[in-house]
Amino acid sequence: MSDAEDETMKRRDGGEADERVGQRAELLPEELAAGSDDPQAQAEAILEESDERTEHPEQTQHDSVQSPD
Template sequence: MTDGPSEKNVEQRANRLPEEHAAGPADDPEAQAQAILEESQERTDDASGTQADTPQTPGP
């Protein structure tokens, strides 16, 4: 397991996509980016353990 997303990755992900802007304002884009990246890393580190909870993870 890693220590979490780097500060650079969080800053880059905090730059919201056009679709995210259209959905409305973000209260704290950096906190949102941190949470998104941590969840993504968890799915990557434990793909089989998170597969049942994550609809984006392909089946066997």
């Protein structure tokens, strides 16, 4: 297991994950304007996607139209 994967597991397993989600669930101004039915679920999804991109940057570069080849 890589260090990044290990760190992600630690975040997902305990209090740090809850803290990250809680902080991210505080909506940004543009999110407040658009509204959110479930800021907590939105935060979890955003952080999960972010962790995935961090753990697998080569896949992100492959999938993204904005990343150089």
